[in-house]
Amino acid sequence: MDDLLALVFLAHARELSLKGVTTVYGDTLLRARIAATAWQRTGNPDIPIIPGATDPLSGRPIFWCGHEGENIPSLATARVERSKTAERFLNQNSHLYSGELEILPIGPLTNIAKAILGDSGFASRVK
Numbered sequence: 001m002d003d004l005l006a007l008v009f010l011a012h013a014r015e016l017s018l019k020g021v022t023t024v025y026g027d028t029l030l031r032a033r034i035a036a037t038a039w040q041r042t043g044n045p046d047i048p049i050i051p052g053a054t055d056p057l058s059g060r061p062i063f064w065c066g067h068e069g070e071n072i073p074s075l076a077t078a079r080v081e082r083s084k085t086a087e088r089f090l091n092q093n094s095h096l097y098s099g100e101l102e103i104l105p106i107g108p109l110t111n112i113a114k115a116i117l118g119d120s121g122f123a124s125r126v127k
Helices: 001-014 030-041 085-095 110-118
Strands: 022-023 049-051
Touching: 001 030, 022 030, 030 085, 030 110, 049 085, 085 110
Parallel strands: 022 049
Antiparallel strands: none
């Protein structure tokens, strides 16, 4: 619920330019489909929504309630970007918007950690 509230807020924040969404922790494909379905309903132009890291780098076990996404119509057909990883997406955008890219994480930071591990200059390019 808190993720969807944040997404709706961003959809209506005209001073921001959302470049994409990555999901993290647990069933990230399902979470990406939920985000894609919610974003589509905002009426905003499509943005990349990418399933990210399923497991934390710490190895901590995943806690999953198992009821996310219930009763959301057309969830299985929601469009998500699966041709690249979340860390690759973050790194590409850090190059495209070097010094301007702001990341607004609302969950575990695994995708960001993997972006840093994959490109030592990543952190210096993020505002």
